[in-house]
Amino acid sequence: MSPTAIHEISAPTIESLKAQVQGKAEIPPWVRPPLTKEELPWAELETLDLQLLDSTDPSVRQNLIKAAKKALTVDGFLFVTGTGVSNEILERNLAIAQYAINGIPYEEKLPYAAKLEEGSYAGYKLRGIWKRDGGVPDNLEHYxxxxxxxxxPKEHHPSKLLPLIPEIESFARHTYFHVVYRILKLVSLALELPEDYLWGLHEHNGTLGHSCQRFMGYFPRDEKDEQATSGIWSKGHTDYNSISLLYSQPISALQILTPENEWRWVKHVEGAVVVNTADALEFLTGGVFKATRHRVIRPPPDQADIIRYILIHFARVRRDLKLNPIWDSPVVKAQGKNAFQDRIDAGGKAPTQDEWLRERIRRTGHELYDNDRKTANGRVEEEVLGRKVEYYV
Structure with a gap:
């Protein structure tokens, strides 16, 4: 599928987004919280404008590709702008996230609870089903x-969400067929591949291929629970897909692990999307672009009592794709290694995206952090499908 075809698909999607906002169903608005006034150790991340991909100046495109390659190699995190999503649309979808998480009664969510034991996140991951340090229930919920x-839709969603499904679908479709597509185009160019190469490894059918759109909420906890968990809401981890997109919002809680092994805060950038590389992209690039270790901790004191609603999109390669390095890339060919070489040498094969995804989802929330398993730096390691996976506090 060519860039022209993708552009033709995505252009009316923006208009559809605007139309949905005009005729929106009535739900409580999302109220923008103030930015923190705390001076925090912020991560220094690149901000790239996706609109520059359309530049006719070769030097502009080359500088953009160079910056992307550096960001993906060093940090694995970057901001992108030029997404075609206005603040009005963003705030409306944060209101939908708020309603999906906090506006639907618990008993109406239960029939749509995700089958985590089967390796699926589809539906609700309900709050409190995982236990953290000291037996404290988790404080996050996502749909x-x-x-x-x-x-x-009637089979897959609570009745109260059905009037909002057209809006959700428009937003999800735009994120996938416009924003994800253009980011993958940039990553392909950074790997010295044809610009549609990585997009060709993703599914193009359906609203968002094999990807996942998530509405999520983190809820404040009392001081006792915060002390028991050291203020950590989601322990350090990598994602399981190709790339993850988080629409930037004002409450500071996300941290990344820098190459210097320091946790740094990710600052809010108005109108931007925070992008990070995930497991599948690390495997496909032979480790050239490493999956970023990140965590969520209690926000600074002036934001600590506000529910943090967020919008995330997890792009995934085709479920049947084996996660071997892309040797077609000169960059990967020169520097890459197969993450599953030991498994292959023993007569096995690299897992597919589906196998990796399901196995990691099945284990999520059940990591063991007892003192016998911790290393000196607080990490815990386990083997997943022949690959060592580290978790961080």
């Missing part, structure tokens, strides 16, 4: 939508 959830 996950995949392409299949838009095919027969």
């Amino acid at each position: 996950n939508l995949e392409s299949t959830s838009f095919e027969n």
Whole structure:
């Protein structure tokens, strides 16, 4: 599928987004919280404008590709702008996230609880089902939508969400077919591949291929629980897909682990999307672009009592794709290694995206952090499908 075809698909999607806002269903608005006034150790991340991909000046494009390659190699995190999503649309979808998480009664969510034990996030991951340090229940809840959830909405969503599904679908489709597509185009060019190469490894059918759109909320906890968990809301980890997109919002809680092994805060950038590389992209690039270790901690004191609603999109390669390095890339060919070489040498094969995704989801929330397993730097390691995976405090 060519860039022209993708552009033709995505252009009316923006208009659809605008139309949905005009005729929106009535739900409580999302109220923008103030930025923190705390001076925090911020991560220094690149901000790249996706609109520069359309430049006719070769030097502009080359500088953009160079900056992307540096960001993906060093940090694995970057900001992108030029997404085609206005503040009005962003705030409306944060209101939908707020409603999906905090506006639907618990008993109406239960029939749509995700089958985590089967390796699926589709539906609700309900709050409090995982136990953290000291036996403290987790304080996060999310609602996950995949392409299949838009095919027969009445079977997949609570009745109170049904009037909002057209808006959700427009936003998810735009994120996938416009924003994800253009980011993958940039990453392909950074790998010295044809610009549509990585997009060709992703599914193009359905609202968002094999990807996942998530509405999520982190809820404040009391001081006792915060002390028991050292203020950590989601321990350091990598994501399981190709690239993850987080629409930037004002509450500071996300941290990344720098190459210097320091946790740094990710600052809010108005109108931007925070992008990070995930496991599948690390495997496909032979470790050239490493999956970024990140965590969520209690916000600074002036934001600590506010529910943090966020919008995330997890792009995934085709579920049947084996996660071997892309040797077509000169960069990967020169520097890459197969993450599953030991498994292959023993007569096995690299896992597919689906196998890796399901196994990691099954284990999520059940990591063991007892003192017998911790290393001196606080990390815990386990083997997943022949690959060592580290978790961080």
